[in-house]
Amino acid sequence: MHVDPYEKFWMYAAGALIVLFASSAVYSAFAQANHPPSHVETIDPTTARTDPRFTELGVVQRADGTVEVVVLAQMFSFMPGEIRVPAGRPVTFRLTSPDVIHGFQIVGTNGNTMVVPGYVSQFTTTFREPGEYLIVCNEYCGLGHHLMYARLIVEEGA
Amino acid sequence: MTDIAAQGSLAPGDAELRRSGVSDAALASPPAVGSSWSKLALAHFGVAVVAFGVAATIAVMQAMSRANAALPFRSERIFYLSVTAHGVLMAIVFTTFFIMGLGYVIARVGLRREIAGERLAWAGYFVALVGTILAAAVILAGKASVLYTFYPPLKAHPLFYIGATLLVAGSWLWCVVMVRSYRAWRRENPGQPVPLPMHGIMATVIVWVLATIGVALEMVFLLIPWSLGLRDTVDPVLARTLFWWFGHPLVYFWLLPAYTLWYTVLPREAGGKLFSDPLARLVFVLFILFSTPVGFHHQFMDPGIPAGWKLAHTLSTFVILFPSFVTAFTIIASLEYAGRARGGTGLFGWIGRLPWKEPFFSSVALAMLVFALGGMGGAINAAYGMNAVVHNTAWVQGHFHLTVGTAVALTFMGATYWILPRLTGRPLRLPAFAAVQPYLWFVGMMTFSVVNHATGLLGMPRRVYDASYGGHPAAQAWQAWTGLSAIGGVILFASAMCFVAVVVATILNKRREDAPAITFAEPIGGTAHGGSILDRFGFWTVVAAVLVVLAYAYPIFDLLRMERFGAPGWSPF
Amino acid sequence: MNEPETQVSGHPRGTLAIVALYGVLFAAAWLAVYFLIYTPRGGVHP
Numbered sequence: 104m105h106v107d108p109y110e111k112f113w114m115y116a117a118g119a120l121i122v123l124f125a126s127s128a129v130y131s132a133f134a135q136a137n138h139p140p141s142h143v144e145t146i147d148p149t150t151a152r153t154d155p156r157f158t159e160l161g162v163v164q165r166a167d168g169t170v171e172v173v174v175l176a177q178m179f180s181f182m183p184g185e186i187r188v189p190a191g192r193p194v195t196f197r198l199t200s201p202d203v204i205h206g207f208q209i210v211g212t213n214g215n216t217m218v219v220p221g222y223v224s225q226f227t228t229t230f231r232e233p234g235e236y237l238i239v240c241n242e243y244c245g246l247g248h249h250l251m252y253a254r255l256i257v258e259e260g261a
Numbered sequence: 262m263t264d265i266a267a268q269g270s271l272a273p274g275d276a277e278l279r280r281s282g283v284s285d286a287a288l289a290s291p292p293a294v295g296s297s298w299s300k301l302a303l304a305h306f307g308v309a310v311v312a313f314g315v316a317a318t319i320a321v322m323q324a325m326s327r328a329n330a331a332l333p334f335r336s337e338r339i340f341y342l343s344v345t346a347h348g349v350l351m352a353i354v355f356t357t358f359f360i361m362g363l364g365y366v367i368a369r370v371g372l373r374r375e376i377a378g379e380r381l382a383w384a385g386y387f388v389a390l391v392g393t394i395l396a397a398a399v400i401l402a403g404k405a406s407v408l409y410t411f412y413p414p415l416k417a418h419p420l421f422y423i424g425a426t427l428l429v430a431g432s433w434l435w436c437v438v439m440v441r442s443y444r445a446w447r448r449e450n451p452g453q454p455v456p457l458p459m460h461g462i463m464a465t466v467i468v469w470v471l472a473t474i475g476v477a478l479e480m481v482f483l484l485i486p487w488s489l490g491l492r493d494t495v496d497p498v499l500a501r502t503l504f505w506w507f508g509h510p511l512v513y514f515w516l517l518p519a520y521t522l523w524y525t526v527l528p529r530e531a532g533g534k535l536f537s538d539p540l541a542r543l544v545f546v547l548f549i550l551f552s553t554p555v556g557f558h559h560q561f562m563d564p565g566i567p568a569g570w571k572l573a574h575t576l577s578t579f580v581i582l583f584p585s586f587v588t589a590f591t592i593i594a595s596l597e598y599a600g601r602a603r604g605g606t607g608l609f610g611w612i613g614r615l616p617w618k619e620p621f622f623s624s625v626a627l628a629m630l631v632f633a634l635g636g637m638g639g640a641i642n643a644a645y646g647m648n649a650v651v652h653n654t655a656w657v658q659g660h661f662h663l664t665v666g667t668a669v670a671l672t673f674m675g676a677t678y679w680i681l682p683r684l685t686g687r688p689l690r691l692p693a694f695a696a697v698q699p700y701l702w703f704v705g706m707m708t709f710s711v712v713n714h715a716t717g718l719l720g721m722p723r724r725v726y727d728a729s730y731g732g733h734p735a736a737q738a739w740q741a742w743t744g745l746s747a748i749g750g751v752i753l754f755a756s757a758m759c760f761v762a763v764v765v766a767t768i769l770n771k772r773r774e775d776a777p778a779i780t781f782a783e784p785i786g787g788t789a790h791g792g793s794i795l796d797r798f799g800f801w802t803v804v805a806a807v808l809v810v811l812a813y814a815y816p817i818f819d820l821l822r823m824e825r826f827g828a829p830g831w832s833p834f
Numbered sequence: 835m836n837e838p839e840t841q842v843s844g845h846p847r848g849t850l851a852i853v854a855l856y857g858v859l860f861a862a863a864w865l866a867v868y869f870l871i872y873t874p875r876g877g878v879h880p
């Protein structure tokens with residue numbers, strides 16, 4: 104196949120761009136352990152509210168110093184509606200839904216996950232800036248979808 | 262050569278190409294006006310334009326509702342119904358019917374033989390149309406406000422799923438007719454290179470078949486029985502996985518016909534030739550291979566799918582940037598050739614020489630420019646962890662209105678202006694509307710889309726009736742932009758109505774003239790030789806199927822053998 | 835088929851300039867979102 108040398112040059116440049124993007128994803132995953140929330144754990148959605156993993160909702164400080172936040176996402180609220188966590192320490196969120204798919208997005212951060220009935224979502228992140236963050240449901244869940252939101256309060260030195 | 266010339270009319274501009282040695286056989290097209298195949302194509306285009314007009318009207322009301330305009334029947338129920346209707350009509354009905362119509366035109370003219378199975382083609386049309394009407398009816402009745410992605414456990418009326426399945430089934434009959442036509446041509450023309458327009462349509466067909474297997478499995482085994490009450494629960498992650506097996510190649514089902522027009526009609530309409538025929542074939546083959554094994558990039562935030570598989574699909578997604586980058590060069594080089602042939606000099610002088618007043622040309626040129634932007638956004642969406650910045654925010658609708666909403670839709674509108682006089686013998690009416698319509702679309706869409714990209718980066722969610730969130734400061738930052746987004750929507754609506762007006766006026770035009778010929782671009786270096794491996798669709802389909810198996814078999818198998826609990830349905834609308 | 839007499843010769847230098855500029859903008863936009871928005875918002879881990 105004859106390829107014009109200018110076009111051939113561009114094909115190499117395009118290939119280089121693609122390699123740049125692909126390697127950044129690989130580096131981010133392997134060297135920095137950055138991953139989109141990909142936890143694999145199932146739960147019966149019809150009994151989620153009384154499942155031992157979700158009976159205590161809200162912020163739990165574990166013995167090993169980690170902070171865990173357990174949230175139930177339902178039509179049309181998050182429980183709890185207000186979450187207080189310390190700045191500068193890793194916070195692990197665990198979420199499920201007893202009804203339809205919801206989203207859990209902490210505006211201004213990379214905290215963004217689907218919450219799917221039948222599954223437990225989990226991710227860990229550290230909030231450096233204290234302040235009050237809006238949490239929104241960003242997955243359509245019915246007529247009250249736009250009314251589904253909560254607050255995350257990140258506190259200095261707790 | 263005279264008997265071929267007598268079969269159809271030669272376009273006025275052909276004289277010059279003829280002097281440079283292009284044969285009459287290559288120039289003449291079969292008589293179209295009143296023919297059975299043009300009626301078939303026009304029936305499809307008709308449904309497409311009607312769906313587009315209705316969806317555009319819905320869209321402007323949505324845009325104004327989002328800016329809190331006091332529309333008389335504004336409510337949450339109507340809003341989410343309208344988002345569903347707009348998405349289904351634009352993304353599934355308008356596109357699919359237009360593509361089927363275009364396929365029939367290309368099969369007839371590009372292969373220079375009768376379509377193999379016009380009766381089956383009509384059957385496909387009616388099956389798809391019945392499905393469309395059923396689904397549209399339940400959507401408009403408010404019983405299927407599940408959006409065009411219909412993720413369970415949101416549950417719609419069973420006729421929504423059945424209607425959508427019939428639409429896909431009708432399109433499968435179209436696929437059969439396309440493949441039969443191609444194979445008949447192949448038997449009659451052994452050793453010849455596949456005419457490039459049909460190469461693009463065959464790529465479209467193969468991608469569509471591989472894609473729709475996913476959504477067919479979802480419909481037949483999960484959603485239809487569940488919505489009919491034959492099963493109590495559905496696993497939402499399995500359903501989403503099957504949907505996005507379909508949902509990403511869906512965008513190439515839309516894009517490949519647009520690319521076919523960019524490669525095989527645009528260079529000629531610009532007054533030039535296609536810069537490289539073999540590279541066009543390579544591009545279509547790459548899309549056959551890589552359109553489908555990428556779907557987890559729509560599920561980055563899903564629980565239940567391990568990160569390793571999401572990373573694997575990220576890499577295959579980046580590969581699919583490559584054929585689009587190649588397309589950018591080949592098409593722009595073709596336009597440069599055309600512009601220089603028209604007297605353009607200097608590095609960029611040729612740009613001004615191109616026929617910017619011709620609606621087909623300006624539609625496609627603007628569509629390509631906008632797609633360049635959409636592609637940048639796509640590379641950000643696909644970037645694994647970085648997806649968290651944009652997932653389910655307003656950025657997403659900003660993004661896809663550039664890609665399907667402009668690269669594809671604006672190309673299809675421009676192509677309608679090109680094809681309508683050729684199929685009907687009626688000259689285009691309201692030419693001033695047609696000339697300005699693509700520019701209006703461009704301005705409206707850039708306004709709408711840039712605003713949504715910005716509010717998305719600020720965190721505004723997508724698919725929301727109202728984004729005030731109790732007056733929270735973050736939400737106040739978004740509210741400032743929604744008015745501007747609505748203005749973009751109004752401009753787009755004006756453009757859409759210009760398009761519909763031109764089509765309606767042209768169809769009603771009593772004037773007749775000799776229909777211009779449907780002719781395709783000649784390549785600069787000559788057509789590829791026959792027997793090229795890039796023409797071997799059977800082989801590439803097998804390779805593509807293997808890639809789909811590699812991308813999906815193990816993750817789906819893994820999901821199926823996990824202890825999972827299905828979810829019952831809800832209809833909160 | 836005869837090779838048509840082309841009035842245009844040489845390589846598409848305007849095209850190369852355009853796509854090169856596009857490639858630079860593409861990389862710049864991607865890197866801008868990556869380093870100015872994604873990275874400062876913090877890493878997310880399992």
